[in-house]
Amino acid sequence: MKSWPWLRIGLLAGLLVAIGVAVTFRDRIDPVALEAWIAGFGITAPLVFVAVYALASVLFLPGMIMTLAGGALFGPVWGTLINLIGATLGATAAFLVARYLGADWVSRRLGGRLKELVNGVEAEGWRFVAFVRLVPLFPYNLLNYALGLTRIRLLAYALATFVFMAPGAFAYTYVGHAGRQAIAGGEAAIQTGLIALALLAAVAFLPRLVKRLRVPAEWLTVQELARELAGHSPPVVVDVRSVEEFTGELGHVDGALNLPLDQLANRLHELPKDRPLALVCHTDRRSRTAAKLLHAHGFRDIHIVRRGMTAWRAAERSRHDQD
The missing domain is CATH 3.40.250.10 (Rhodanese-like domain)
Known part of the structure; x- marks a missing residue:
């Protein structure tokens, strides 16, 4: 008997256990303690943060906590870039894991309407990725694995993820930065908070705009x-x-x-x-x-x-x- 199927089964089992443990204890994550721990790495803190964000994406941990923490730690500009790198690496890792573990199995068993749906997603390619990143129809973590089961090209997936998650990443990173400013106090905190609210309003309106621009065919x-x-x-x-x-x-x-x-x-x-x-x-x-x-x-x-x-x-x- 070939070892490859057993290797995949072992990896899948290990992944499911890791996700189960992470989801069970995710309510115990303390954002303040997380920020303090990452800040303790000094000059290498951005690299540690990117690695933690990527791992969190793979293990179905809430990305919102990481994004807000990135804004608080690194500011609105660098924080957005670091958050995007971490989120894209995590999304790509989950995509590759799903493709390795299940893409062949799923493609052999798809049929009927579901097969037509997947074929439509694959035909859209990066356009579909762009749409669901701007208009989050499915949870971010689940979507990463689901798209790995299609034949969308890896490079197109990664680039579309990075580019089209940017508006939301910037808005929520700025909210994290505004939270840090609010704790520090002062007049600047009020201005920063108002900007954060405006950005959140813009992000909330974005799905409606994208749906209007999307080709109805x-x-x-x-x-x-x-x-x-x-x-x-x-x-x-x-x-x-x-x-x-x-x-x-x-x-x-x-x-x-x-x-x-x-x-x-x-x-x-x-x-x-x-x-x-x-x-x-x-x-x-x-x-x-x-x-x-x-x-x-x-x-x-x-x-x-x-x-x-x-x-x-x-x-x-x-x-x-x-x-």
């Missing part, structure tokens, strides 16, 4: 579009390029309806609302704009063809070369 690869067009209920392909592009070098998908983006609002009556729509353009920029317009007018089953006709023609050339 699903993504389709050109391979998926080809399969759906060959099926029993094919989508209506809506090409939103100009007439010249539609008949130009890249051509168009057979049977596509040409509704240029600048004419789309006046020609909505030509589109059925009871069939899925697949939007295509040169890449996918105009398709995203078209998707927002269609959604605002009551269309719901909308799909955007990723990389548009550029990818469609590239896939055709690839199939031709193989033949």
Whole structure:
């Protein structure tokens, strides 16, 4: 019998025990004592803090305590950077642990609607990571492990985590800094506290803003579009390029309806609302704009063809070369 499965089982068991112990005793964590302990390391305190933050992320300990402590210890600017490094390293570690221990097992057993959901997350890639970091739909610690079970690229995951957690990290780091200023007293404490409240208000409004900016459509690869067009209920392909592009070098998908983006609002009556729509353009920029317009007018089953006709023609050339 191979040793690898047993190694993974052993690592999983050890991880679950460590998480169980950490969660059991997390209510006993004293933020003041934690700050004093880390501050005692002197010049190496930032490195110790980053390591502790990363470990806390892996063990499902509350990141809020760490973020507030980072602000109190290192100030709003350096504290934000140090908090982001610790949170990103912890998120990446949990991501890699989940990928090593369970990604293969999960991919073999996924099916039905759940498989479609995971495929959609993977197609979105860093965009999905960016969205859930700005709009925390799931707990931070659980999300790190869940995304490790997908095929999202590691570099894209880590970069999106670092960049798109920054607004929230800065706000809560500043709250930690404001708490330290309040303890010290003085007029500066009042000003710092008001800034902290303003930042928290901005972060609370951010999810609503992001949801409004998010494209209300699903993504389709050109391979998926080809399969759906060959099926029993094919989508209506809506090409939103100009007439010249539609008949130009890249051509168009057979049977596509040409509704240029600048004419789309006046020609909505030509589109059925009871069939899925697949939007295509040169890449996918105009398709995203078209998707927002269609959604605002009551269309719901909308799909955007990723990389548009550029990818469609590239896939055709690839199939031709193989033949």
